[in-house]
Amino acid sequence: AEALGRGQSGILTESGTLHLVNQSYPFTVHFTGRPAGTPSAASQKGLKSKSMDNGEMGRKAVPKRSIHEFFAGSPKKVAGFDIDGCIITTKSGKVFPTSPDDWRILYPEIQPRLASLLKKGYKVVFFTNQMGISRGKLRPEVFKSKVEDILQTLQLPVQVFVATGPGIYRKPVIGMWQHLCEKANAGVTVDQSESFYVGDAAGRPVNWAPGKKKKDFSCSDRLFALNLGLQFHTPEEFFLGWKKAPFSLPTFDPRKLDSMARLCDPPTASLTSTSQEIIVAVGFPGSGKSTFFQTHIVPKGYEYVNRDTLGSWQNCVKACERGLKEGRSIAVDNTNPDPESRKRYCKSAGVPCRCFNFMASMELAKHNNRVSICSVTNLHLNKFVTPTLSEGFSEILQIHFVPNFADSQLEALYRQFSEG
Ligand SMILES: [Mg+2]
Incomplete structure (x- = not known):
């Protein structure tokens, strides 16, 4: 086994396995037309022993997927999600986490739903604003290990983008999505019409559902989807099947500003x-x-x-x-x-x-x-x-x-x- 760092490369041959993220997520190469003379029994054996490695690591068994399937075949459909208030919430019940481990998965429905999206050929991608990083309030390595813990809990392959400051990458501006499409999707064109985005900053008013619901602090997730022309859902609509909640958009709409207007x-x-x-x-x-x-x-x-x-x-x-x-x-x-x-x-x-x-x-x-x-x-x-x-x-x-x-x-x- 060979360990690869950032920017390094290696060669995989038929039935070779690449593990992403510390021995998790094995991806095994299968050629549709197997090269002549490749012993298929040996490759089967290889797969088995890798599965056992996973068992020994004390992790849930992860279904085998070929590299081709994951990196090239499926990711034209993107299922995008916000993280805070969408995938996770605080354990403490506070709005902001009190410590790096003050989080839990928001709804039990989330893991199976994401798993089924992957099965349907979606790429699951998280997009999160973390301005605290550029403000010096959150160390990037602390947040990175929190994201790794979340993915470890979900046991699913997820691509994650983090906007660490203001500017074009901060939602609702679409820089993170553009980066995904242009630089981080293995050259595969993302189909916007089949993709969608889910987030909790949706511009919902106070009491948007029964049970003392707070007003959304922002509309940035809904506007991110609107800027992209993507279908949008709130976490409750998407994971729990709740009916569409009311919402309001900002009064200023930059799309409507007339560049031919009277001065x-x-x-x-x-x-x-x-x-x-x-x-x-x-x-x-x-x-x-x-x-x-x-x-x-x-x-x-x-x-x-x-x-x-x-x-x-x-x-x-x-x-x-x-x-x-x-x-x-x-x-x-x-x-x-x-x-x-x-x-x-x-x-x-x-x-x-x-x-x-x-x-x-x-x-x-x-x-x-x-x-x-x-x-x-x-x-x-x-x-x-x-x-x-x-x-x-x-x-x-x-x-x-x-x-x-x-x-x-x-x-x-x-x-x-x-x-x-
Ligand atoms: Mg959020």
């Missing part, structure tokens, strides 16, 4: 002026202010004033005054959430001051920050007061968020639900 209201307003002026922005971080100013205003010769680059609002006011003295128009790109912050630029001006109110909702702005189309700045999402003319503005424009995609890949990413 501003009133539509007849002029974005820039030929006479000297100040433009004061109002809007959430991520509402598209900087992109808008850099695209439409700065190229027309406006001085760009921004707290992130100048450090403080005092420096912004100074830069504003200096620019005005030099006879230039000014664009103030700050969140400017309240009348107090806006009047710093408006009152002292001596030239007309217009307000550009960026209308992107908080949900849209958060989405933008997550997919990083817009610059990410400090989040002061509280206390936005709608600007009025009484603050001293000569005009208030409503600026709508109209996405402009550099390429189709970026658009595909943008059109996915990014959090739920």
Whole structure:
């Protein structure tokens, strides 16, 4: 017997056996047309002794499967599952595990159901978000050994993907699934229409079923399936046969954002002026202010004033005054959430001051920050007061968020639900 480490390779001949995961899961090579002269009796004997090895290890007997069957034949159908709250729950009854061994299989129906999926030719794959790893709260090797314990308990061959931080791999964004399809399915194309995904973060409201059911903390599992166009089930629907529970989707739907929409209201307003002026922005971080100013205003010769680059609002006011003295128009790109912050630029001006109110909702702005189309700045999402003319503005424009995609890949990413 030869032990193989990561990245190493070996050659299997007819009736040779590969054991995955510490002597578990024997996969034996069988050629459909057996090469001439291969002693079939010997291969039978070989199989038997391997089975006995398993018995000696004190593990349940695992059915023999050929490599061909498992790696090449079946995995075009994927049965995907979340782990926490879907395959396992805590023993302690707490929401978060109190220790690495604070887990148990959620329902007794799970193991037989997964086994029958494998028998029907599905590949069983777990997809889990574990942000605690990148936050330094969970050591990767601790989580890895927990996953190994879970698979040891299930006694089934399962492929597992772990998103350790934010970004494209974190559900509901589809990076883990794409990685499976492109890099981790032995070159076999996954058939999305025959595949499905099961998870407990399904956007269900409080009391979604009788018996004091808590509201789902998130909708990220349902949105993961929605982003992929996969059939979706909750664990209770899939393993226990419960009827479909009610649910709600986030109010912001990135698929519906119109990239051909009107940019501003009133539509007849002029974005820039030929006479000297100040433009004061109002809007959430991520509402598209900087992109808008850099695209439409700065190229027309406006001085760009921004707290992130100048450090403080005092420096912004100074830069504003200096620019005005030099006879230039000014664009103030700050969140400017309240009348107090806006009047710093408006009152002292001596030239007309217009307000550009960026209308992107908080949900849209958060989405933008997550997919990083817009610059990410400090989040002061509280206390936005709608600007009025009484603050001293000569005009208030409503600026709508109209996405402009550099390429189709970026658009595909943008059109996915990014959090739920
Ligand atoms: Mg979960």
